[in-house]
Amino acid sequence: MDKEAAMAQQKTVVLYPSPGVGHVVPMGQLAKVFLRHGFDVAMVIAEPPAGSPDFRIVDVDRVATSNPGIAFHVLTPVPDADLAGGPGQPPFLLTLRVLERYNGELERFLCSVPRRRLHSLVTGMFSTYAADVGARLGVPVYAFFASAAATLAVVTQMPAVD
Known part of the structure; x- marks a missing residue:
């Protein structure tokens, strides 16, 4: 098989971390593992809406420059009219609501990747609403959790506290 034919068959893994630095950097390390195994x-990355100061976005250009093998795509910001955090509202809940609102933009991006090449979607710990998008498109979805096991234990119990 020639190189061009092999490239046409290469599979793409889409990584969808929460937009904070502490989420993008570990996902970048995971990306390097996929690259070593021959995946594109x-x-x-979701662009935070205006007025959400607790959304610490990374400098995508800087991260992209230091990771030339990874293709970066920033989703178009979603309207933020009903996302203003009220007094005392935890920023964590705002983050979850914002990322859920990005599902439409994420779906448009995933549909732009030829289905025969789209291998899977890997979400970050706060972008798990994207699993709904993967289910609609028939794309396998995996969650990547780079924090400590104790943090995972707390986060998995959050729905029971709600």
């Missing part, structure tokens, strides 16, 4: 990797 696209990292999709």
Whole structure:
């Protein structure tokens, strides 16, 4: 098989971390593992809406420059009219609501990747609403959790506290 034919068959893994630095950097390390195994990797990052100061976005250009093998895509910001955090509202809940609102933009991006090439979607710990998008498109979805096991234990119990 020639190189061009092999490239046409190469699979793409889409990584969808929460947009904070502490989420993008570990996902970048995971991307390097996929690259070493011959996958193409696209990292999709949600642009925080205006007025959400607790959303610490990374400098995508800087991260992209230091990771030339990864294709980066920043999703178009979603309207933020009903996302203003009220007094005392935890920023964590705002983050979850914002990322859920990005599902439409994420779906448009995933549909732009030829289905025969789209291998899977890997979400970050706060972008798990994207699993709904993967289910609609028939794309396998995996969650990547780079924090400590104790943090995972707390986070998995959050729905029971709600």
